[in-house]
Amino acid sequence: MSDTQPATIMSALAILAMVNDTVLPALGRDGFTPQLIWDPTVALMKRLAAGETADGIVAIDWALDELAGKGLIDPATRRPIAQAVVGVAVRPGAARPDISTAEALKQTLLEVPSLVYSQAGASGIYFEKLIDQLGIGEAIRAKALVIPKGLTGERVASGEVELAIQQLSELMVVPGIDVVGPLPAEVNATTDFSAAVFTGAKDKAGAARFIDALLTDEARAAYIRTGLVPLF
DSSP states (O other): OOSSSOOEEEEOGGGHHHIIIIIHHHHHTTTOOOEEEEOOHHHHHHHHHTTOOOSEEEEEHHHHHHHHHTTOBOGGGOEEEEEEEEEEEEOTTSOOOOOSSHHHHHHHHHHOSOEEEESSSHHHHHHHHHHHHTTOHHHHHHHEEEESSSOTHHHHHTTSOSEEEEEHHHHHTSTTOEEEEEOOTTTOOEEEEEEEEBTTOSOHHHHHHHHHHTTSHHHHHHHHHTTOEEOO
16 A cells, blocks of 8 residues: 555445445554545446546446456455445425335325435436336426435435435435435335455555455444445
8 A cells, every 4th residue: 555645445425424434434543544436336437437547446236247347347356245225315304205105105206396316326317217117207307406416315404405315325324304214115226336446456455455344244234324235
């Protein structure tokens, strides 16, 4: 590891809360502070395509499959990390909407005056398909705030909209909102995240050290606390 340049890790937002609360403090006690680049997986892939580099990556499995196919990650370093589900959040003190069934979710989405989802995030891409499947795509898009990327819960906390859609773990990291819970199982989608070291990494040891910190017993408990399902 360089004395002047810390290991650089690209990571999807799903593990933001867990990393900030558990992994970085644990690594910091040993004097190791990696540089994190946070973005949705789609945005990370665009950054890589534009020539940006890093030492390690945490992203949705399809992206790591693509990177492995191009020889950009070392398959021997790839590790399953966690699974995420899509959830809903509202303003504190607001009536908690009924999202217990697909039909209840449909009515909630039709009745809420405003909502937000992320265009680049896995949750937003899935939500676009879901509202069409529910037959309400046109009505929802007419009143939705669609952000390019980022934490949708922040738009609820600021008062811009009434309801946020995003990965449950990404909602849980935002203060000042009420996380209602996951979408009903019958229409929810799971997203698996894995980590790997880039073949062209300048600090392979640092990237491997970060990935190891994602796979400890302490990390496992933190995934569960932050709305994720550990995959190890």
